[in-house]
Amino acid sequence: MIEVKDLHKSFGGAHILKGISTTFEKGKTSLVIGQSGSGKTVFLKCLLGLFSPEEGTISYDGKIYSELSGDQKSDLRAEMGMVFQGSALFDSMTILENVMFPLRMFTKQSKSEMQERANFVLKRVNLAEDDHNKFPSEASGGMQKRVAIARAIVNKPNYLFCDEPNSGLDPKTAMVIDNLIQEITEEYNITTIINSHDMNSVMEIGQKIVFLKDGLKEWEGSRDNVFKTDNEAVTDFVYSSELFKKVRQMYLEERV
Protein backbone atom coordinates (compact mmCIF):
# COMPACT_ATOMS: atom_id res chain seq x y z
CA MET A 1 0.00 0.00 0.00
CA ILE A 2 1.21 3.48 -0.83
CA GLU A 3 0.07 6.46 1.23
CA VAL A 4 0.60 9.98 -0.03
CA LYS A 5 0.17 12.93 2.32
CA ASP A 6 0.02 16.57 1.23
CA LEU A 7 2.47 16.28 -1.65
CA HIS A 8 3.89 19.51 -3.09
CA LYS A 9 6.28 19.85 -6.01
CA SER A 10 7.50 22.94 -7.88
CA PHE A 11 9.94 23.57 -10.69
CA GLY A 12 11.57 26.96 -10.44
CA GLY A 13 8.60 29.21 -9.72
CA ALA A 14 5.97 26.86 -11.15
CA HIS A 15 3.93 25.09 -8.49
CA ILE A 16 2.95 21.84 -10.21
CA LEU A 17 1.61 19.63 -7.40
CA LYS A 18 -0.29 21.61 -4.80
CA GLY A 19 -0.91 19.24 -1.93
CA ILE A 20 -2.11 15.79 -2.95
CA SER A 21 -3.16 13.15 -0.41
CA THR A 22 -4.45 9.70 -1.28
CA THR A 23 -3.81 5.98 -0.82
CA PHE A 24 -3.25 3.12 -3.24
CA GLU A 25 -4.00 -0.43 -2.19
CA LYS A 26 -2.13 -3.67 -2.73
CA GLY A 27 -3.38 -6.05 -5.40
CA LYS A 28 -5.41 -3.33 -7.06
CA THR A 29 -4.94 -1.20 -10.13
CA SER A 30 -5.45 2.43 -9.27
CA LEU A 31 -5.80 4.98 -12.02
CA VAL A 32 -4.61 8.56 -11.90
CA ILE A 33 -6.53 10.43 -14.55
CA GLY A 34 -6.59 14.01 -15.71
CA GLN A 35 -5.92 16.23 -18.67
CA SER A 36 -2.56 16.51 -20.31
CA GLY A 37 -0.45 18.86 -18.19
CA SER A 38 -2.40 18.25 -14.99
CA GLY A 39 0.70 16.86 -13.28
CA LYS A 40 0.19 13.09 -13.58
CA THR A 41 3.72 12.34 -14.72
CA VAL A 42 5.24 14.61 -12.10
CA PHE A 43 3.10 12.88 -9.45
CA LEU A 44 4.24 9.44 -10.60
CA LYS A 45 7.88 10.50 -10.71
CA CYS A 46 7.54 11.72 -7.12
CA LEU A 47 6.19 8.32 -6.14
CA LEU A 48 9.17 6.73 -7.88
CA GLY A 49 11.64 8.93 -6.06
CA LEU A 50 12.84 10.50 -9.33
CA PHE A 51 11.66 13.90 -8.13
CA SER A 52 11.94 14.92 -4.51
CA PRO A 53 8.87 16.82 -3.33
CA GLU A 54 9.32 19.98 -1.26
CA GLU A 55 6.58 19.07 1.14
CA GLY A 56 4.58 16.01 2.09
CA THR A 57 5.36 12.37 2.73
CA ILE A 58 5.04 9.18 0.74
CA SER A 59 5.06 5.88 2.58
CA TYR A 60 5.42 2.45 1.06
CA ASP A 61 3.87 -0.20 3.31
CA GLY A 62 4.75 1.98 6.28
CA LYS A 63 8.24 3.01 5.15
CA ILE A 64 8.43 6.76 4.71
CA TYR A 65 10.68 7.46 1.73
CA SER A 66 12.25 10.69 2.94
CA GLU A 67 13.27 9.06 6.23
CA LEU A 68 15.15 6.17 4.62
CA SER A 69 18.93 6.00 4.33
CA GLY A 70 20.59 5.86 0.92
CA ASP A 71 20.89 2.07 1.01
CA GLN A 72 17.32 1.62 2.18
CA LYS A 73 16.18 3.84 -0.67
CA SER A 74 18.07 1.68 -3.14
CA ASP A 75 16.49 -1.43 -1.66
CA LEU A 76 13.07 0.13 -1.96
CA ARG A 77 13.79 1.16 -5.55
CA ALA A 78 14.57 -2.46 -6.35
CA GLU A 79 10.98 -3.27 -5.34
CA MET A 80 9.57 -0.85 -7.91
CA GLY A 81 8.83 -1.44 -11.55
CA MET A 82 8.05 1.30 -14.01
CA VAL A 83 6.50 1.29 -17.47
CA PHE A 84 7.35 4.60 -19.14
CA GLN A 85 5.10 6.47 -21.52
CA GLY A 86 7.38 5.82 -24.49
CA SER A 87 8.43 2.39 -23.16
CA ALA A 88 12.01 3.69 -22.58
CA LEU A 89 13.59 0.44 -23.68
CA PHE A 90 17.38 0.59 -23.99
CA ASP A 91 17.87 0.75 -27.73
CA SER A 92 21.39 -0.62 -27.63
CA MET A 93 20.08 -3.93 -26.23
CA THR A 94 17.88 -6.67 -27.65
CA ILE A 95 14.45 -7.33 -26.19
CA LEU A 96 15.75 -10.25 -24.17
CA GLU A 97 18.69 -8.22 -22.86
CA ASN A 98 16.35 -5.40 -21.90
CA VAL A 99 14.29 -7.76 -19.79
CA MET A 100 17.36 -9.40 -18.27
CA PHE A 101 18.90 -6.03 -17.42
CA PRO A 102 17.37 -5.54 -13.94
CA LEU A 103 18.39 -9.08 -13.06
CA ARG A 104 21.94 -8.50 -14.29
CA MET A 105 22.15 -5.36 -12.21
CA PHE A 106 20.52 -6.50 -8.99
CA THR A 107 20.75 -10.25 -8.61
CA LYS A 108 23.55 -12.75 -8.47
CA GLN A 109 21.74 -15.23 -10.70
CA SER A 110 23.62 -17.22 -13.31
CA LYS A 111 23.09 -16.33 -16.93
CA SER A 112 20.84 -19.33 -17.54
CA GLU A 113 18.69 -18.50 -14.52
CA MET A 114 18.29 -14.94 -15.74
CA GLN A 115 17.43 -16.14 -19.21
CA GLU A 116 14.87 -18.53 -17.83
CA ARG A 117 13.20 -15.82 -15.78
CA ALA A 118 13.25 -13.37 -18.72
CA ASN A 119 11.73 -15.99 -21.01
CA PHE A 120 9.07 -16.66 -18.41
CA VAL A 121 7.95 -13.03 -18.11
CA LEU A 122 8.16 -12.47 -21.86
CA LYS A 123 5.88 -15.45 -22.27
CA ARG A 124 3.61 -14.01 -19.60
CA VAL A 125 3.20 -10.83 -21.65
CA ASN A 126 2.55 -12.97 -24.73
CA LEU A 127 5.63 -12.15 -26.71
CA ALA A 128 6.61 -14.74 -29.29
CA GLU A 129 10.02 -16.37 -28.86
CA ASP A 130 11.07 -15.29 -32.37
CA ASP A 131 10.98 -11.67 -31.26
CA HIS A 132 13.32 -12.04 -28.28
CA ASN A 133 16.43 -11.16 -30.22
CA LYS A 134 14.99 -8.18 -32.03
CA PHE A 135 16.04 -4.68 -31.10
CA PRO A 136 13.40 -2.27 -29.74
CA SER A 137 13.53 -0.24 -32.96
CA GLU A 138 12.39 -3.33 -34.85
CA ALA A 139 9.38 -3.92 -32.60
CA SER A 140 5.89 -2.44 -32.93
CA GLY A 141 4.51 -0.05 -30.32
CA GLY A 142 2.40 -2.76 -28.72
CA MET A 143 5.35 -5.12 -28.59
CA GLN A 144 7.54 -2.44 -27.00
CA LYS A 145 4.91 -1.90 -24.31
CA ARG A 146 4.79 -5.62 -23.56
CA VAL A 147 8.57 -5.70 -23.26
CA ALA A 148 8.46 -2.63 -21.00
CA ILE A 149 5.94 -4.43 -18.78
CA ALA A 150 8.07 -7.57 -18.80
CA ARG A 151 11.12 -5.55 -17.80
CA ALA A 152 9.15 -3.83 -15.03
CA ILE A 153 7.97 -7.09 -13.47
CA VAL A 154 10.98 -9.33 -14.07
CA ASN A 155 12.47 -8.64 -10.66
CA LYS A 156 9.14 -9.29 -8.88
CA PRO A 157 8.25 -5.76 -7.81
CA ASN A 158 5.86 -4.86 -5.00
CA TYR A 159 4.99 -1.60 -6.71
CA LEU A 160 4.25 -1.12 -10.38
CA PHE A 161 3.93 2.31 -11.99
CA CYS A 162 2.73 2.86 -15.53
CA ASP A 163 2.74 6.23 -17.27
CA GLU A 164 0.04 6.22 -19.95
CA PRO A 165 0.74 2.60 -20.87
CA ASN A 166 -1.59 2.66 -23.84
CA SER A 167 -0.82 6.03 -25.37
CA GLY A 168 -0.04 5.64 -29.04
CA LEU A 169 -1.65 2.21 -29.28
CA ASP A 170 -4.78 1.25 -31.18
CA PRO A 171 -7.85 0.71 -28.96
CA LYS A 172 -7.70 -3.07 -29.20
CA THR A 173 -4.01 -3.35 -28.31
CA ALA A 174 -4.51 -0.73 -25.61
CA MET A 175 -7.16 -2.90 -24.00
CA VAL A 176 -4.96 -5.99 -24.16
CA ILE A 177 -2.16 -4.07 -22.43
CA ASP A 178 -4.55 -2.69 -19.79
CA ASN A 179 -5.90 -6.12 -19.01
CA LEU A 180 -2.43 -7.59 -18.89
CA ILE A 181 -1.40 -5.04 -16.27
CA GLN A 182 -4.50 -5.76 -14.21
CA GLU A 183 -4.02 -9.53 -14.37
CA ILE A 184 -0.41 -9.24 -13.34
CA THR A 185 -1.37 -6.92 -10.48
CA GLU A 186 -3.80 -9.46 -9.06
CA GLU A 187 -1.63 -12.46 -9.81
CA TYR A 188 1.41 -11.12 -7.96
CA ASN A 189 -0.42 -8.91 -5.46
CA ILE A 190 1.28 -5.71 -6.58
CA THR A 191 0.34 -2.12 -5.73
CA THR A 192 -0.21 -0.75 -9.22
CA ILE A 193 -0.69 2.88 -10.21
CA ILE A 194 -1.50 3.82 -13.77
CA ASN A 195 -1.51 7.30 -15.27
CA SER A 196 -4.08 7.60 -17.97
CA HIS A 197 -6.26 9.96 -19.88
CA ASP A 198 -8.05 7.15 -21.62
CA MET A 199 -11.66 6.51 -20.62
CA ASN A 200 -11.53 2.98 -22.00
CA SER A 201 -8.93 2.18 -19.37
CA VAL A 202 -11.10 3.67 -16.70
CA MET A 203 -13.97 1.41 -17.67
CA GLU A 204 -11.81 -1.68 -18.11
CA ILE A 205 -9.43 -1.71 -15.20
CA GLY A 206 -9.89 1.24 -12.85
CA GLN A 207 -10.45 -0.23 -9.41
CA LYS A 208 -9.76 3.09 -7.84
CA ILE A 209 -9.68 6.42 -9.61
CA VAL A 210 -7.91 9.61 -8.62
CA PHE A 211 -8.73 12.64 -10.74
CA LEU A 212 -6.08 15.36 -10.89
CA LYS A 213 -6.76 18.87 -12.04
CA ASP A 214 -4.20 21.68 -12.06
CA GLY A 215 -2.02 19.88 -9.55
CA LEU A 216 -4.80 19.17 -7.08
CA LYS A 217 -6.81 16.04 -6.37
CA GLU A 218 -10.20 17.11 -7.65
CA TRP A 219 -11.98 13.83 -6.99
CA GLU A 220 -11.41 10.19 -6.06
CA GLY A 221 -13.61 7.16 -6.00
CA SER A 222 -14.56 3.90 -7.63
CA ARG A 223 -15.05 3.20 -11.30
CA ASP A 224 -18.81 3.11 -10.95
CA ASN A 225 -18.93 6.42 -9.17
CA VAL A 226 -16.88 8.17 -11.80
CA PHE A 227 -19.82 7.83 -14.18
CA LYS A 228 -22.35 8.96 -11.61
CA THR A 229 -20.60 11.81 -9.91
CA ASP A 230 -21.95 15.34 -10.08
CA ASN A 231 -18.47 16.85 -9.89
CA GLU A 232 -18.41 19.07 -12.94
CA ALA A 233 -14.70 18.85 -13.61
CA VAL A 234 -14.91 15.07 -13.62
CA THR A 235 -17.99 14.83 -15.84
CA ASP A 236 -16.45 17.40 -18.14
CA PHE A 237 -13.37 15.19 -18.49
CA VAL A 238 -15.15 11.84 -18.56
CA TYR A 239 -17.81 12.87 -21.03
CA SER A 240 -15.64 14.91 -23.32
CA SER A 241 -16.59 12.83 -26.34
CA GLU A 242 -20.07 12.70 -27.88
CA LEU A 243 -20.12 8.94 -27.56
CA PHE A 244 -19.58 9.08 -23.84
CA LYS A 245 -22.20 11.79 -23.51
CA LYS A 246 -24.69 9.45 -25.16
CA VAL A 247 -23.61 6.60 -22.93
CA ARG A 248 -24.23 8.80 -19.92
CA GLN A 249 -27.63 9.82 -21.22
CA MET A 250 -28.62 6.20 -21.65
CA TYR A 251 -27.22 5.38 -18.25
CA LEU A 252 -29.19 8.13 -16.55
CA GLU A 253 -32.41 7.21 -18.36
CA GLU A 254 -31.96 3.61 -17.35
CA ARG A 255 -31.65 4.65 -13.73
CA VAL A 256 -34.85 6.64 -13.68
Next chain:
Amino acid sequence: MKLALNTFLFFNLAGIIRSMNYLHNIGAYFLMIKQIFRKPTKWSVMKRLIFNEIDDLIIGSLGIVAFISFFVGGVVTIQTALNLTSPIIPKTLVGFATRQSVILEFAPTFISIIMAGKVGSFITSTIGTMRVTEQIDALEVMGINAINYLVFPKFIALMLYPFVISIAMFLGIVGGLAACYFGGFVSIEDYIIGVQMDFIPFHITYAFIKTIVFAFLIATIPSFYGFYMRGGALEVGKASTTSFVWTSVMIILSNYILTQLLLSV
Protein backbone atom coordinates in the same frame (compact mmCIF):
# COMPACT_ATOMS: atom_id res chain seq x y z
CA MET B 1 38.47 54.04 -20.41
CA LYS B 2 38.45 51.65 -17.49
CA LEU B 3 35.56 53.53 -15.93
CA ALA B 4 33.59 53.32 -19.16
CA LEU B 5 34.24 49.59 -19.25
CA ASN B 6 33.08 49.21 -15.67
CA THR B 7 29.93 51.19 -16.30
CA PHE B 8 29.28 49.10 -19.35
CA LEU B 9 29.65 45.91 -17.32
CA PHE B 10 27.57 47.28 -14.49
CA PHE B 11 24.62 48.15 -16.65
CA ASN B 12 24.83 45.07 -18.78
CA LEU B 13 22.40 43.21 -16.52
CA ALA B 14 21.39 40.71 -19.14
CA GLY B 15 25.01 39.81 -19.50
CA ILE B 16 25.38 39.36 -15.77
CA ILE B 17 22.35 37.14 -15.57
CA ARG B 18 23.67 35.13 -18.48
CA SER B 19 27.01 34.75 -16.78
CA MET B 20 25.25 33.52 -13.65
CA ASN B 21 23.73 30.89 -15.85
CA TYR B 22 27.25 29.97 -17.00
CA LEU B 23 28.36 29.78 -13.39
CA HIS B 24 25.45 27.50 -12.64
CA ASN B 25 26.44 25.27 -15.57
CA ILE B 26 30.06 25.17 -14.45
CA GLY B 27 28.95 24.13 -10.97
CA ALA B 28 26.65 21.46 -12.37
CA TYR B 29 29.49 20.23 -14.60
CA PHE B 30 31.83 19.70 -11.65
CA LEU B 31 29.09 17.98 -9.66
CA MET B 32 28.65 15.63 -12.60
CA ILE B 33 32.38 14.89 -12.66
CA LYS B 34 32.20 13.89 -9.00
CA GLN B 35 29.18 11.74 -9.72
CA ILE B 36 31.05 9.80 -12.45
CA PHE B 37 33.09 8.06 -9.77
CA ARG B 38 30.35 7.49 -7.20
CA LYS B 39 28.25 4.38 -6.66
CA PRO B 40 29.91 2.34 -9.42
CA THR B 41 28.00 -0.02 -11.67
CA LYS B 42 28.61 -3.76 -11.26
CA TRP B 43 31.91 -4.67 -12.89
CA SER B 44 30.45 -7.46 -15.03
CA VAL B 45 28.11 -4.94 -16.64
CA MET B 46 30.63 -2.10 -16.76
CA LYS B 47 33.23 -4.25 -18.53
CA ARG B 48 30.93 -4.73 -21.49
CA LEU B 49 30.03 -1.05 -21.60
CA ILE B 50 33.71 -0.12 -21.71
CA PHE B 51 34.41 -2.48 -24.59
CA ASN B 52 31.45 -1.07 -26.50
CA GLU B 53 32.67 2.47 -25.98
CA ILE B 54 36.22 1.59 -27.05
CA ASP B 55 34.72 0.20 -30.21
CA ASP B 56 32.49 3.22 -30.86
CA LEU B 57 34.74 6.06 -29.76
CA ILE B 58 38.28 4.83 -30.41
CA ILE B 59 38.25 2.12 -33.08
CA GLY B 60 35.46 3.93 -34.91
CA SER B 61 37.56 7.08 -35.20
CA LEU B 62 40.77 5.54 -36.48
CA GLY B 63 39.75 5.68 -40.14
CA ILE B 64 38.99 9.38 -40.30
CA VAL B 65 41.96 10.27 -38.08
CA ALA B 66 44.33 8.26 -40.30
CA PHE B 67 42.93 9.85 -43.44
CA ILE B 68 43.17 13.42 -42.17
CA SER B 69 46.61 13.00 -40.59
CA PHE B 70 48.18 11.48 -43.68
CA PHE B 71 46.99 14.20 -46.02
CA VAL B 72 47.49 17.15 -43.72
CA GLY B 73 51.02 15.88 -43.02
CA GLY B 74 51.56 15.87 -46.76
CA VAL B 75 50.21 19.39 -47.16
CA VAL B 76 52.41 20.76 -44.36
CA THR B 77 55.45 19.28 -46.10
CA ILE B 78 54.54 20.66 -49.51
CA GLN B 79 53.88 24.14 -48.16
CA THR B 80 57.08 24.23 -46.16
CA ALA B 81 59.09 23.00 -49.13
CA LEU B 82 57.55 25.56 -51.48
CA ASN B 83 58.21 28.41 -49.06
CA LEU B 84 61.85 27.54 -48.52
CA THR B 85 63.25 28.91 -51.73
CA SER B 86 66.47 30.41 -50.38
CA PRO B 87 69.45 28.18 -51.26
CA ILE B 88 71.20 28.83 -47.93
CA ILE B 89 68.46 27.12 -45.95
CA PRO B 90 69.13 23.38 -45.76
CA LYS B 91 66.46 21.13 -47.28
CA THR B 92 66.42 19.05 -44.10
CA LEU B 93 64.38 21.83 -42.54
CA VAL B 94 61.29 20.55 -44.36
CA GLY B 95 61.28 17.27 -42.42
CA PHE B 96 62.08 19.14 -39.21
CA ALA B 97 59.22 21.61 -39.67
CA THR B 98 56.74 18.87 -40.53
CA ARG B 99 57.69 16.87 -37.45
CA GLN B 100 57.44 19.86 -35.15
CA SER B 101 54.08 21.05 -36.39
CA VAL B 102 52.58 17.56 -36.49
CA ILE B 103 53.75 16.53 -33.03
CA LEU B 104 53.27 19.82 -31.23
CA GLU B 105 50.07 21.12 -32.68
CA PHE B 106 48.47 19.30 -35.52
CA ALA B 107 48.06 15.81 -34.02
CA PRO B 108 47.09 16.74 -30.46
CA THR B 109 45.02 19.87 -31.05
CA PHE B 110 43.69 19.78 -34.60
CA ILE B 111 42.69 16.12 -34.38
CA SER B 112 41.06 16.81 -30.99
CA ILE B 113 38.86 19.49 -32.54
CA ILE B 114 37.83 16.97 -35.20
CA MET B 115 37.13 14.44 -32.45
CA ALA B 116 35.10 17.01 -30.52
CA GLY B 117 32.91 17.12 -33.62
CA LYS B 118 32.79 13.43 -34.38
CA VAL B 119 32.94 11.74 -30.98
CA GLY B 120 31.54 14.69 -29.03
CA SER B 121 28.36 15.07 -31.01
CA PHE B 122 27.93 11.29 -30.99
CA ILE B 123 28.14 11.31 -27.19
CA THR B 124 25.76 14.25 -26.78
CA SER B 125 23.19 12.87 -29.17
CA THR B 126 23.19 9.32 -27.77
CA ILE B 127 22.95 10.47 -24.15
CA GLY B 128 20.48 13.22 -25.11
CA THR B 129 18.27 10.73 -26.92
CA MET B 130 18.35 8.53 -23.84
CA ARG B 131 17.24 11.54 -21.82
CA VAL B 132 14.31 12.50 -24.05
CA THR B 133 13.10 8.90 -24.42
CA GLU B 134 13.23 8.50 -20.61
CA GLN B 135 15.88 5.77 -20.78
CA ILE B 136 17.89 7.74 -18.22
CA ASP B 137 14.83 7.86 -15.95
CA ALA B 138 14.51 4.12 -16.43
CA LEU B 139 18.09 3.66 -15.21
CA GLU B 140 17.51 5.94 -12.24
CA VAL B 141 14.27 4.21 -11.28
CA MET B 142 16.25 1.02 -11.00
CA GLY B 143 18.53 2.80 -8.55
CA ILE B 144 21.45 2.94 -11.00
CA ASN B 145 23.81 5.91 -10.94
CA ALA B 146 23.09 6.91 -14.54
CA ILE B 147 26.07 9.25 -14.74
CA ASN B 148 28.46 6.51 -13.72
CA TYR B 149 26.73 4.04 -16.00
CA LEU B 150 26.85 6.33 -19.05
CA VAL B 151 29.91 8.53 -18.62
CA PHE B 152 32.46 6.35 -16.82
CA PRO B 153 32.86 3.88 -19.71
CA LYS B 154 33.37 6.78 -22.14
CA PHE B 155 35.93 8.28 -19.80
CA ILE B 156 37.86 5.00 -19.63
CA ALA B 157 37.60 4.42 -23.39
CA LEU B 158 39.02 7.89 -24.05
CA MET B 159 42.02 7.10 -21.88
CA LEU B 160 43.10 5.20 -25.01
CA TYR B 161 42.94 8.46 -26.92
CA PRO B 162 46.72 9.07 -26.75
CA PHE B 163 46.99 5.91 -28.81
CA VAL B 164 44.86 7.55 -31.53
CA ILE B 165 47.05 10.64 -31.38
CA SER B 166 50.25 8.56 -31.70
CA ILE B 167 48.83 7.12 -34.89
CA ALA B 168 48.00 10.62 -36.08
CA MET B 169 51.58 11.76 -35.36
CA PHE B 170 53.08 8.80 -37.14
CA LEU B 171 50.81 9.06 -40.19
CA GLY B 172 51.27 12.81 -40.42
CA ILE B 173 55.01 12.34 -40.74
CA VAL B 174 54.53 9.45 -43.16
CA GLY B 175 52.19 11.68 -45.17
CA GLY B 176 55.01 14.22 -45.45
CA LEU B 177 57.34 11.48 -46.61
CA ALA B 178 54.85 10.41 -49.24
CA ALA B 179 54.53 14.00 -50.44
CA CYS B 180 58.30 14.17 -50.85
CA TYR B 181 58.33 10.89 -52.72
CA PHE B 182 55.52 11.79 -55.11
CA GLY B 183 56.18 15.53 -55.42
CA GLY B 184 59.96 15.43 -55.43
CA PHE B 185 60.30 18.62 -53.36
CA VAL B 186 63.02 17.24 -51.11
CA SER B 187 64.91 13.98 -51.25
CA ILE B 188 63.67 11.24 -48.96
CA GLU B 189 67.05 11.16 -47.23
CA ASP B 190 66.93 14.88 -46.43
CA TYR B 191 63.37 14.53 -45.14
CA ILE B 192 64.27 11.66 -42.84
CA ILE B 193 67.36 13.44 -41.54
CA GLY B 194 65.15 16.48 -40.89
CA VAL B 195 62.58 14.43 -39.01
CA GLN B 196 65.30 13.17 -36.67
CA MET B 197 67.01 16.51 -36.22
CA ASP B 198 67.25 18.29 -32.82
CA PHE B 199 64.68 16.03 -31.24
CA ILE B 200 63.49 17.17 -27.79
CA PRO B 201 61.81 14.30 -25.91
CA PHE B 202 59.91 16.74 -23.71
CA HIS B 203 57.88 17.79 -26.74
CA ILE B 204 56.35 14.33 -26.82
CA THR B 205 55.55 14.57 -23.10
CA TYR B 206 53.99 17.98 -23.68
CA ALA B 207 51.90 16.65 -26.56
CA PHE B 208 50.62 13.73 -24.51
CA ILE B 209 49.80 15.85 -21.48
CA LYS B 210 47.66 17.96 -23.80
CA THR B 211 46.13 14.85 -25.29
CA ILE B 212 45.07 13.49 -21.91
CA VAL B 213 43.48 16.82 -20.97
CA PHE B 214 41.65 17.00 -24.30
CA ALA B 215 40.46 13.39 -23.91
CA PHE B 216 38.97 14.32 -20.55
CA LEU B 217 37.21 17.32 -22.08
CA ILE B 218 35.91 15.29 -25.03
CA ALA B 219 34.51 12.63 -22.67
CA THR B 220 32.88 14.94 -20.15
CA ILE B 221 31.62 18.14 -21.82
CA PRO B 222 29.49 16.38 -24.46
CA SER B 223 28.19 14.00 -21.79
CA PHE B 224 27.19 16.98 -19.68
CA TYR B 225 25.24 18.59 -22.52
CA GLY B 226 23.52 15.31 -23.34
CA PHE B 227 22.70 14.37 -19.78
CA TYR B 228 21.17 17.64 -18.67
CA MET B 229 19.24 18.49 -21.81
CA ARG B 230 15.48 18.83 -21.86
CA GLY B 231 12.99 18.67 -24.69
CA GLY B 232 12.75 16.55 -27.81
CA ALA B 233 14.56 15.61 -31.00
CA LEU B 234 15.13 19.23 -32.00
CA GLU B 235 16.81 19.98 -28.68
CA VAL B 236 19.05 16.94 -29.10
CA GLY B 237 20.36 18.53 -32.29
CA LYS B 238 20.84 21.88 -30.59
CA ALA B 239 22.58 20.28 -27.63
CA SER B 240 25.03 18.53 -29.98
CA THR B 241 25.93 21.85 -31.58
CA THR B 242 26.33 23.64 -28.26
CA SER B 243 28.42 20.82 -26.92
CA PHE B 244 30.72 20.96 -29.96
CA VAL B 245 31.17 24.70 -29.57
CA TRP B 246 32.03 24.47 -25.87
CA THR B 247 34.26 21.44 -26.23
CA SER B 248 36.29 23.20 -28.93
CA VAL B 249 36.46 26.43 -26.94
CA MET B 250 37.73 24.54 -23.91
CA ILE B 251 40.23 22.59 -26.00
CA ILE B 252 41.63 25.80 -27.50
CA LEU B 253 41.77 27.59 -24.14
CA SER B 254 43.41 24.72 -22.30
CA ASN B 255 45.82 24.34 -25.22
CA TYR B 256 46.89 27.94 -24.73
CA ILE B 257 47.23 27.59 -20.96
CA LEU B 258 49.12 24.29 -21.12
CA THR B 259 51.49 25.59 -23.78
CA GLN B 260 52.22 28.66 -21.69
CA LEU B 261 52.79 26.52 -18.60
CA LEU B 262 54.79 23.71 -20.14
CA LEU B 263 56.85 25.25 -22.93
CA SER B 264 57.65 28.80 -21.90
CA VAL B 265 59.79 28.00 -18.88
